[in-house]
Amino acid sequence: MTAVKPSQEISEVQVRTSRFNRWNSPWLNSRLLIGLFLLSMIVVVGTIGQMTWDTEMAYVASAPLNLPPLGFTNQRGEAGVAEHPLGTEASGRDILAVMVVAAPNTLFVGVLAASIGVVISIVLGFSAGFLGGLPDDIIRLLADTTVTVPSLLILIVIQSIIPDISLTTMALLLALFSWAGATRIIRSQVLTMRESGYVEMALLSGASRFSLMFKEMMPNLLPYIAASFTASVSGAILASVGLEVLGLGPQRVPTLGVTIFNALNRAALLRGMWWWWGFPTLILVLIFIGLLLINLGLDEVANPRLRRARS
Numbered sequence: 001m002t003a004v005k006p007s008q009e010i011s012e013v014q015v016r017t018s019r020f021n022r023w024n025s026p027w028l029n030s031r032l033l034i035g036l037f038l039l040s041m042i043v044v045v046g047t048i049g050q051m052t053w054d055t056e057m058a059y060v061a062s063a064p065l066n067l068p069p070l071g072f073t074n075q076r077g078e079a080g081v082a083e084h085p086l087g088t089e090a091s092g093r094d095i096l097a098v099m100v101v102a103a104p105n106t107l108f109v110g111v112l113a114a115s116i117g118v119v120i121s122i123v124l125g126f127s128a129g130f131l132g133g134l135p136d137d138i139i140r141l142l143a144d145t146t147v148t149v150p151s152l153l154i155l156i157v158i159q160s161i162i163p164d165i166s167l168t169t170m171a172l173l174l175a176l177f178s179w180a181g182a183t184r185i186i187r188s189q190v191l192t193m194r195e196s197g198y199v200e201m202a203l204l205s206g207a208s209r210f211s212l213m214f215k216e217m218m219p220n221l222l223p224y225i226a227a228s229f230t231a232s233v234s235g236a237i238l239a240s241v242g243l244e245v246l247g248l249g250p251q252r253v254p255t256l257g258v259t260i261f262n263a264l265n266r267a268a269l270l271r272g273m274w275w276w277w278g279f280p281t282l283i284l285v286l287i288f289i290g291l292l293l294i295n296l297g298l299d300e301v302a303n304p305r306l307r308r309a310r311s
Contacts, residue, residue, distance in 0.1 A: 032297025038290030042103055042283065049100035057084075057094035058101045058254045065092055069275050087275040090266045093254075095279055102254040103283050105167055109240045109255070112171035114232035117178030118225065125183045126213045129190025140187070143180040151177035152239060159248040167250055170243070174236045182228035189224055193217050223302035227295055234291040241284065256280040 049055075057063050069087040070080040080087055086095035128139035155173055159165055190213075193199060202216050243249055244257025247265075251258065263269075263277035 026301040029297050029300050031293045031300065035290045035293030035295075035297060038286055038293070039107075042286060042290075043107070046100055046104040049096070050104075053097055053100055054094075055097050055101050057097035059093065061092040062097075063088045063092050063094040066090055066271075066273065068273075069095075072275075075272050086279055087273075089262070089268070089273065089276045091262070095275055098254050098259055099279055099283060102256045102259055102280065103287075105253060106237060106240065106256045106284075107287070109167050109171045109174070110233040110237035112168065113174035113178055113236035113240075114229050116172070116175035117232050117236075118182055118229045120175075120179040121182035121186055121228065122225065124179070125186025126190055126217070128183070129187040130194060130209065130213055130217075136187075139183065143183045143187075146177060146180035147184070149177070152242065155239065155243060156246065156248060159243060164252070165248075165250050167253055167255075170240055170250065171236070174239055178232045178236055182225075182232060185224060185228055186221065189221055190217060193220065223298050227298040227302065230291055230295045230298060234288060234295070237284075237287065237291075256284055 063084055065088060066074060066076075067078060067084050067088040068074040068080045070082055070085045072087075073079050084094050084096065086099065088094055089098075124139045124143070128136040155177075158173060159170075162169070199212060199216060202212055207216070240249065240255070241257035241260070244255055245261050245264070247261055249255060249258050249261070257280075259280045260277050263273070263280075266276075268274075268276040
């Protein structure tokens with residue numbers, strides 16, 4: 001029997017470890033993948049639904065009134081029909097068509113508001129953390145003041161003044177208050193990284209400030225920026241739905257919050273029309289669960305201690 005040399009054993013372990021590590025990337029953690037899957041499914045179903053389902057039924061008087069979902073009956077004994085598998089509501093809208101249109105609209109508001117807020121926070125956070133001095137004092141004062149402002153109250157006042165608000169306008173208003181928290185996080189990270197060895201070496205080699213901030217530091221901050229973006233999307237969606245449920249959203253464009261507002265306004269709870277408010281609520285729950293899992297997954301990417309605790 002041939003003896004195996006220790007060097008051969010070590011090489012075989014290294015080969016197995018390298019093969020395993022290719023699939024052991026922190027970006028492939030289960031929370032992040034499940035969260036991305038949930039949000040991707042909502043986007044894919046919405047995209048396919050808009051190509052295969054009649055989205056004109058998402059508007060008033062385009063379908064029979066108060067039909068229950070397929071397989072159920074309403075209080076008048078009417079059964080659901082295949083032409084409207086998720087039922088209809090009191091204004092003659094098909095619930096499936098409403099969901100197909102409303103879910104992407106709600107995600108659009110959250111993503112647009114978060115994108116604008118994150119771009120602002122990147123510029124301000126890097127400027128404050130890297131430049132220091134007076135720019136740091138001014139940006140920190142603005143961020144701290146914005147965080148303490150009751151943003152929901154101000155948004156309620158602003159949107160009550162505007163007679164007819166669009167999805168883009170709502171996203172812009174939400175972005176006014178979505179940059180401050182991310183700016184403080186990015187600033188604190190940049191302050192820490194500014195004292196690191198590779199940044200000092202890059203400064204000694206004559207690298208410009210722009211190159212240092214966006215070529216040297218930015219790649220290391222991508223997990224934090226992605227986590228801030230995800231949290232901003234969740235906060236923007238929550239704020240937009242809250243405003244829409246109060247009747248301050250875009251009344252002519254289907255969104256999940258407007259659908260719930262219409263259901264509450266027409267006493268759907270008392271009339272037993274659970275499908276009217278139940279399906280948009282379910283989609284919102286899936287969206288928030290997906291965003292929470294993505295945030296936890298990105299936190300695991302950025303924090304090696306969490307990876308070691310789970311391994």
